[in-house]
Amino acid sequence: MANNRLLIVGASGFLGHALCDVSCDDWERTPASRSGQKGHLVVDLTQPTLVHEVVAQVRPRWVINSAAMTSVDGCERNPALARAIHVDGTRNLVQACERVGCGLVNLSTNYVFDGEKGRYAEGDEAHPVNVYGQTKLESEVILLNALCPGIVVRTAVLYGFHPSCRPNFVTWAISSLAGREAIRVVIDEWANPTFVDELAAFIFKLCGTDFRGVVHFGGADFLTRFEMVERICAVMGLDFSLVSSITSAEFGQLAQRPLRAGLTTALARTLCDIVPASFEHNLRQLKGVFHKIVNTYV
Ligand SMILES: NC(=O)c1ccc[n+]([C@@H]2O[C@H](COP(=O)([O-])OP(=O)(O)OC[C@H]3O[C@@H](n4cnc5c(N)ncnc54)[C@H](OP(=O)(O)O)[C@@H]3O)[C@@H](O)[C@H]2O)c1
Known part of the structure; x- marks a missing residue:
């Protein structure tokens, strides 16, 4: 490939760390963040000149935008x-990519749906119920609608472990229960939890295809938050009696959540020949860093 820069x-961020750390021979990766930590290039999406300068400096084949306001x-x-x-921020990136002549992969969310229907396919009508979903x-x-090549990757409930990131739903549950803290978990909110390393590997493969669009x-399993914690307790050997349903x-919560907002993944499988592992399989992987998770967050 003539230009293999990302x-x-x-x-x-959480996915940003995985995109930098997950092993990948096909792409040369340049990290950029708002703070410029760890030698990253500095980029603030709200600063159009800075965005353009960084994209023009790297001249990548693809920009992967995992920056967002995720609260x-x-x-x-x-x-x-x-x-x-x-x-x-997306408009600033699009304009920079159009000028430099590269593509943009933008991360989006299952929260573009209202959660009335259950698992959603790419062609289903979006209807967000909160500001996060609406702005995404x-x-x-x-x-x-941009002139540059564009791919929107929608995902849901990211989990995994990176010690310099704040806890995600899974590491929050593990660390709370390992510290003998009682937790309340919602019983009527479904999604398919997604292992962050699998998402990063999928994005790398996708960048090597001709696919454009959404x-x-x-992940493989469509579960309520409560069912996720049930499985976490079973795999990690944690005390499920500390968990109550709500x-x-x-x-x-302040913002309304879409209740049944999982994603179907048939298109992703066809495009990249990646079959996400089960939630339990990935939890067993995470069990190998159980003590690190506990030491980081308890
Ligand atoms: N986490 C999930 O469960 C989930 C579910 C569905 C979709 N997604 C989507 O997946 C993507 C990655 O999520 P994540 O969990 O990795 O997010 P995250 O850990 O919250 O990281 C977001 C990153 O965005 C950066 N950022 C915020 N404002 C910025 C700005 N103005 N300019 C440049 N950088 C900025 C933050 O930088 P600082 O460190 O400087 O604050 C942070 O590094 C997002 O698009 C999110 O919407 C996530």
Whole structure:
């Protein structure tokens, strides 16, 4: 491949770390983050000049944008900031990619759906119920109408372990229960939890295809948060009696959540010949770093 460079934007985040760390021989990766930590190039999506300079400096084949405002309630509290990062930030990246002549892979979410129907395919109608989902959907439209090659990868409930990242749902449950803390977990919110390393490997394969458009990538199992914790306890040997169930209405989070918002992954399998492992299989992998998870978060 003549140009095998990838620019990873949001490299300080959870997926960003996986995109930098997961083994991959096909691509030369340049990380960029807002803080410029660990020798990263500095990029703030809300600064168009900076965005253009970094893309022009690297001249990648693809920019992979994993930067986002991932606090769903935070987006609800500060919609202007969510819009600046998701909508204006994507527009800034698109314009830079168009000028430099490279493609953009933008990460999106199952939260573009309202969660009324259950597992969603790429062609299903999006109808977000919160600011996070609405601004991510607007970012999708900008990329799909761009002149540069564009791929939208929607995913759901990322899990895995990276010690310098804040806990995700799975590592939060493990560390809380290992510390003998009682937790309340919603029983009526379904999704397919997605192993972050599998998502990174999928994105690398996808960048080597001619595919353009929207594709879903999620884990193999469609589970409620409560069922996820049930499996976590079984695999990790944690005390399930510390877990109580609650409905999302009782939980009362600021932003409404889509309840049945899993993703179908048939297209991803066809495109890249990747079959996501089961949730339990990946939990068994994570069991190997159980003590590191506990030492990091308890
Ligand atoms: N996590 C999930 O369960 C989940 C589910 C579905 C979809 N997704 C999508 O997957 C992608 C990756 O999520 P993640 O969990 O890896 O997110 P994350 O860990 O919260 O990381 C987000 C990153 O975005 C960066 N960022 C925020 N504002 C920025 C800006 N203005 N300019 C540049 N960087 C900025 C943050 O940088 P700082 O370190 O400087 O704050 C952080 O590194 C996102 O698009 C998210 O919407 C995630």
